Amino acid sequence: MSKPAKPAAAKKDAAxxxxxxxxxxKKKLILIIVAAVVLLAxxxxxxxxxxxxxxxxxxxxxxxAKEPKFIPLEAFTVNLQHEESDQYLxxxxxxxxxxxxxxxxxxxxxxxxxxxxxxxLSSKKPSELATxxxxxxxxxxxxxxxxxxxxxxxxxxxxxxxxxxxNAASGAAAAPAEGASSAPVEAVAAAPAASSEPVAxxxxxxxxxxxxxxxxxVLFTSFIIQ
Numbered sequence: 001m002s003k004p005a006k007p008a009a010a011k012k013d014a015a016x017x018x019x020x021x022x023x024x025x026k027k028k029l030i031l032i033i034v035a036a037v038v039l040l041a042x043x044x045x046x047x048x049x050x051x052x053x054x055x056x057x058x059x060x061x062x063x064x065a066k067e068p069k070f071i072p073l074e075a076f077t078v079n080l081q082h083e084e085s086d087q088y089l090x091x092x093x094x095x096x097x098x099x100x101x102x103x104x105x106x107x108x109x110x111x112x113x114x115x116x117x118x119x120x121l122s123s124k125k126p127s128e129l130a131t132x133x134x135x136x137x138x139x140x141x142x143x144x145x146x147x148x149x150x151x152x153x154x155x156x157x158x159x160x161x162x163x164x165x166x167n168a169a170s171g172a173a174a175a176p177a178e179g180a181s182s183a184p185v186e187a188v189a190a191a192p193a194a195s196s197e198p199v200a201x202x203x204x205x206x207x208x209x210x211x212x213x214x215x216x217x218v219l220f221t222s223f224i225i226q
Contacts, residue, residue, distance in 0.1 A: 070219070071095040071103055073114070078122040080129075080225070087126045092222035093117075095146060095215045102150070102214065109149050116145045126225050133159055139218040152214035 072094045079088045095106065106113065120141055128134045136159045147154060 066098045068216075069097050069100050069103060071097065071106055072221070073110075073117075075222070076114075076117065076121055078118055080121075081123065081125040083125055083127060087225055089121055089124070089126075089129065090222065090224040090226070091121065091220060093142065094219045094221055095143075096217040096219060097215055099213075105150055106146070113146050113149050116149060117142060120145055129223075129225060133161070135220065135223065139220070142218045143215040147214040150214050154212050154214070 072092070075090065075092050077088060077090045079086065097103070097106075121138075124138070129138060140157045140159065144154075144156075
């Protein structure tokens, strides 16, 4: 009757082996989970560090103000259109640009620019260049001619007319000096009354704030008519 008890003893011996396998598999699973957590934490830290060093490309950028560059040209001496006597113009010009790379482009086509400007200057009469308004118009024409050679076309510019002298008390135009020809009554009546608003200076015809390209201004460092 003692023999049938042996199989039960064998089962008891097998049970510890199965129970021992389960803890090992659980430990292995825990190690895998811990390793995954460590890798994720390390990857997240690296991503956060790289993100802090490299801000998004769409971040607001601070615009750097452009510095103007002045390009002087050799002096021009041309004969002006005959009026009372033969006169000539001697002038020194500097071109103002906002794009530094334009200096090389201007030098590359300088003979054509000088030819255009010589024709422009020699087409003027001394009386056209004697006033400030005349000089401002000439500066605009020089910029336009230069830009056309460079293949740049801006909207046209205008020059404000000279203000009319007005009698502050009566609001009428001032009487002409003795010996000067008097203007027609209609012209005097049409003269604008004095205004407290400032007279507009040279302004481009395009909307305010629009950026001009190429030569944006012309400066006369010397202007002699003889």
